[in-house]
């Protein structure tokens with residue numbers, strides 16, 4: 001397929017950040033679509049994984065960061081496993097999620113990006129996820145609690161939470177993992193790397 005030069009952004013800074021993390025093999029993408037064909041949630045994506053790779057290579061930052069694809073992606077890594085050119089598409093999605101959050105742009109799927117932030121916050125705090133406090137953080141910051149109090153949706157959450165608790169799947173208090181200091185070090189290193 002001939003490249004439509006009108007859609008290629010010549011400022012390569014966006015693409016360079018991704019290439020630096022993923023590796024130069026991303027340039028080997030020949031648009032076979034095997035990644036998209038195997039993706040279990042492609043039906044709900046506005047831009048398919050192979051199209052995302054092409055858009056990244058074209059430096060289409062606005063389009064890529066506005067896509068719901070980065071938040072719909074379930075990080076299952078099927079695409080990465082299927083790619084004949086060893087392109088880590090799942091990792092591309094990870095980098096894009098991070099870039100979207102750092103950009104300060106409102107997410108097109110705010111609840112998913114807020115959940116993502118709550119999840120990472122929980123890992124940073126205890127080195128592992130404590131479901132109750134993570135959900136509390138998410139519900140308050142995303143406005144989910146307010147919404148559910150209005151609609152009565154909280155009742156389903158309580159029922160589910162109780163069921164999980166009775167089966168030993170929910171702990172009332174958080175427990176720090178033994179290597180929490182190492183986990184926090186990773187977060188700090190990531191922050192330092194971003195500043196550099």
Ligand code: SF4
Nearest residue numbers: 029031032033035083
């Ligand atoms: S499977 Fe790999 S080569 Fe094929 S379109 Fe996807 S990223 Fe490109």
Ligand code: SF4
Nearest residue numbers: 039073074076077079
């Ligand atoms: S990692 Fe994301 S993009 Fe790749 S197959 Fe899984 S859900 Fe689809």
